[in-house]
Amino acid sequence: GEKAEKKEHGSYVLREMKVGQVQGMPIVVDVKTTVQDAVVTLFLENIGSLIVTDEAGKLAGVISRKDLLKVTLGNPNASAIPVSMVMTRQPNIVTITPEESVLEAARKMIHHQVDSLPVVSCPDHSSDQELNVVGRITKTTIIKLLLDKMGQE
Ligand code: ADP
Numbered sequence: 001g002e003k004a005e006k007k008e009h010g011s012y013v014l015r016e017m018k019v020g021q022v023q024g025m026p027i028v029v030d031v032k033t034t035v036q037d038a039v040v041t042l043f044l045e046n047i048g049s050l051i052v053t054d055e056a057g058k059l060a061g062v063i064s065r066k067d068l069l070k071v072t073l074g075n076p077n078a079s080a081i082p083v084s085m086v087m088t089r090q091p092n093i094v095t096i097t098p099e100e101s102v103l104e105a106a107r108k109m110i111h112h113q114v115d116s117l118p119v120v121s122c123p124d125h126s127s128d129q130e131l132n133v134v135g136r137i138t139k140t141t142i143i144k145l146l147l148d149k150m151g152q153e
Pocket of ligand 1: 062113117
């Protein structure tokens with residue numbers, strides 16, 4: 001009926017669906033991971049960026065293809081340096097929570113010009129700086145979601 005069609009409409013999907021319903025597994029590396037190993041992981045996992053966590057397992061940063069290209073270009077010794085020296089670091093990471101809408105995730109990615117967001121949860125007892133990584137959402141996640149919903153029409 002008409003109501004069912006509306007539920008599959010793109011704007012409805014983005015507004016009503018929560019990040020937690022569509023998020024993917026986070027691909028996470030430790031701050032001590034080398035640039036070399038980060039590049040290998042990007043290829044093996046077939047993704048564009050990695051989430052970096054500190055010794056306590058909390059969100060420390062994000063390292064992307066461009067970050068890795070920049071540091072390795074014309075610097076033959078770059079492969080041995082740790083990702084912590086190259087990554088975009090907290091508190092500059094744009095994050096989202098599982099309870100927020102997919103629309104909000106899309107807005108954040110476009111506004112901040114990034115391809116993915118770490119999905120985080122903030123433990124009640126801790127400060128805002130200590131974020132657990134619970135997932136990952138990308139522009140691809142959102143395009144796939146819209147295509148899936150169109151297929152149901
Ligand atoms: P790429 O570098 O492969 O084009 P992005 O567009 O996602 O990938 O990243 C662009 C820049 O933004 C990089 O320097 C990266 O470290 C940074 N970045 C990526 N994701 C985030 C995020 N969620 N929050 C803050 N910075 C990010």
